[in-house]
Amino acid sequence: MVKQTPDVGTLETEMNRGFLHILVLSLLENEMYGYSMVKHIESLGYQVEENTLYPLLRRLEKNGWITSRWDLSTDRPRKFYSITPAGRAIRASLLDIWKTQNSILDRVTRITKITKENSNGQ
Amino acid sequence: MANDKLETYLEEISHYLSGRAEREEILNEIRSHILEKAASGGGGSLSDEAIAQAIAALGPARRLAERYAEDRPIIAPAYKRYLFRYTTLLFAIHTVLIILAVIFRESFIIFPILFVPRVSPFDAILYLPMAFLADLGLVALVLYFITQSGKDIALPWPKFGLDLDEVKTPRRRFWSIFGAAAGATIMLAITSFGLHLLARYNTIFLYLTQTKEPRPIFTAAAGYYLSLIIIIFFAASTLTLAIKLFTESRWVDIVSNAISLGLIGLVLRQPLDNLFAINIPDKLFSWLKPTIIITLLIIAVTIAYQLIRDIVRVSRHHLQK
Numbered sequence: 507m508v509k510q511t512p513d514v515g516t517l518e519t520e521m522n523r524g525f526l527h528i529l530v531l532s533l534l535e536n537e538m539y540g541y542s543m544v545k546h547i548e549s550l551g552y553q554v555e556e557n558t559l560y561p562l563l564r565r566l567e568k569n570g571w572i573t574s575r576w577d578l579s580t581d582r583p584r585k586f587y588s589i590t591p592a593g594r595a596i597r598a599s600l601l602d603i604w605k606t607q608n609s610i611l612d613r614v615t616r617i618t619k620i621t622k623e624n625s626n627g628q
Numbered sequence: 629m630a631n632d633k634l635e636t637y638l639e640e641i642s643h644y645l646s647g648r649a650e651r652e653e654i655l656n657e658i659r660s661h662i663l664e665k666a667a668s669g670g671g672g673s674l675s676d677e678a679i680a681q682a683i684a685a686l687g688p689a690r691r692l693a694e695r696y697a698e699d700r701p702i703i704a705p706a707y708k709r710y711l712f713r714y715t716t717l718l719f720a721i722h723t724v725l726i727i728l729a730v731i732f733r734e735s736f737i738i739f740p741i742l743f744v745p746r747v748s749p750f751d752a753i754l755y756l757p758m759a760f761l762a763d764l765g766l767v768a769l770v771l772y773f774i775t776q777s778g779k780d781i782a783l784p785w786p787k788f789g790l791d792l793d794e795v796k797t798p799r800r801r802f803w804s805i806f807g808a809a810a811g812a813t814i815m816l817a818i819t820s821f822g823l824h825l826l827a828r829y830n831t832i833f834l835y836l837t838q839t840k841e842p843r844p845i846f847t848a849a850a851g852y853y854l855s856l857i858i859i860i861f862f863a864a865s866t867l868t869l870a871i872k873l874f875t876e877s878r879w880v881d882i883v884s885n886a887i888s889l890g891l892i893g894l895v896l897r898q899p900l901d902n903l904f905a906i907n908i909p910d911k912l913f914s915w916l917k918p919t920i921i922i923t924l925l926i927i928a929v930t931i932a933y934q935l936i937r938d939i940v941r942v943s944r945h946h947l948q949k
Contacts, residue, residue: 541664561695
């Protein structure tokens with residue numbers, strides 16, 4: 507049996523988990539319902555799997571980071587979500603982590619580039 | 629029609645979410661999403677095609693339901709190592725009790741963990757695999773409850789017992805091949821000699837007397853029956869060693885041990901009374917009878933232990949892949 511190595515798609519799914527948390531918590535600063543979030547995210551040039559988004563919203567709500575309410579005033583009932591104060595705190599922490607990671611990657615990439623240029627020049 | 633499709637899809641998801649308190653809420657959420665997306669795609673009207681497309685985008689019902697259950701493993705990864713370690717220990721206790729049940733002809737109950745009925749030696753052989761499965765199930769159940777409780781419980785890690793973690797693939801060396809070849813040759817010679825004796829005397833259990841002809845130790849029927857079993861055992865061993873020249877697969881040992889276990893079971897079925905063709909004093913026979921049974925049981929337990937260990941190792945090896 508050949509051992510399978512994860513492809514970019516698999517790694518992207520893993521990376522998306524954290525990113526999607528930050529993205530959803532950021533979007534929900536304004537109250538939104540599920541499908542409107544899907545459309546909004548698509549308009550930003552990013553694809554979110556619908557079967558990932560809804561379970562994620564449920565987990566965020568379970569943790570008390572977002573809250574929801576049903577709007578029954580229209581033909582089709584819609585479930586609206588919005589961020590809670592606890593969610594804002596988590597979002598801030600996640601953004602800090604993300605920024606730190608980005609800056610580390612940026613520095614590492616620059617150092618690698620300089621080292622490569624130096625070795626090529628010699 | 630469109631509604632039927634939607635309801636069938638939701639029913640399927642509901643089936644997979646069975647037992648979850650928030651099931652209704654999840655189903656309403658999915659229904660709302662599908663209707664919203666279908667209406668958006670169909671320009672406000674809910675066509676069959678639009679509903680089918682919205683459902684297809686969410687994927688198969690089982691996979692969608694699994695996404696909601698992702699955070700609830702049956703047994704937490706941290707406890708998975710305990711499953712076989714604890715099962716091994718429990719099975720060791722179980723095996724000892726089975727041996728005691730056979731020797732003392734008593735049943736044992738350690739409520740609610742173990743129940744060992746009064747069994748005959750042959751029943752005991754058949755009972756062992758069932759006991760292992762029961763032990764595995766019990767340990768899995770306890771670990772399941774610990775996982776579901778969500779508490780961080782530090783379980784003891786006994787260092788003794790069977791270490792199934794050390795799964796080493798046997799290395800192919802000259803001496804191991806030489807040993808298998810030599811063993812196969814010797815076993816083939818013994819099997820052939822056994823067959824020769826069986827063809828000539830109808831038994832392989834003989835003793836030499838002052839006269840030229842050797843005499844059978846056992847009565848005719850019992851002697852033939854036991855000889856046949858022993859020769860099959862020798863033939864199986866020959867075949868096992870021969871196969872080992874070409875492969876290192878653990879399955880060879882598993883099949884070989886399963887056959888041996890079955891043969892010991894057949895030997896244990898043979899009643900010991902009126903077995904001997906020679907005259908044995910009652911006092912000696914009363915001592916000989918339990919000795920034979922205990923010896924056979926010890927051999928059976930050793931083989932069963934190796935058999936289960938190999939099955940577990942093969943299973944774990946496949947799971948790791």
